[in-house]
Amino acid sequence: MGRTAKLTVSVPEELISFADEIAREKKISRSKVIALFLQELAEKRRDEEMAEGYLAMAKENKIFADLSAGIEHEVIPEWKQPKHGH
Secondary structure, eight states, X not given: OOOOOOOOOOOOXXXXXXXHHHHHHHTOOHHHHHHHHHHXXXXXXXXXXXXXXXXXXXXXXXHHHHHHTTXXXXXXXXXXXXXXXX
């Protein structure tokens, strides 16, 4: 994760209670609980952005394939099948 820094935030009491419950269960500090939740949120966001990027790339690749489908014969010579009996 890298270096840490102090952060002061106001959080609803029920969320503090929830963080404390998780901290007790996992035997980690409240700060670590918050850091883990933020890390998980960051990873989820990154995964969603990557999925969106992959979908955009797929659309672009489909467009390219559709546009180039009619001209491949200009670039790729006809495939010659080997003669049988050799």
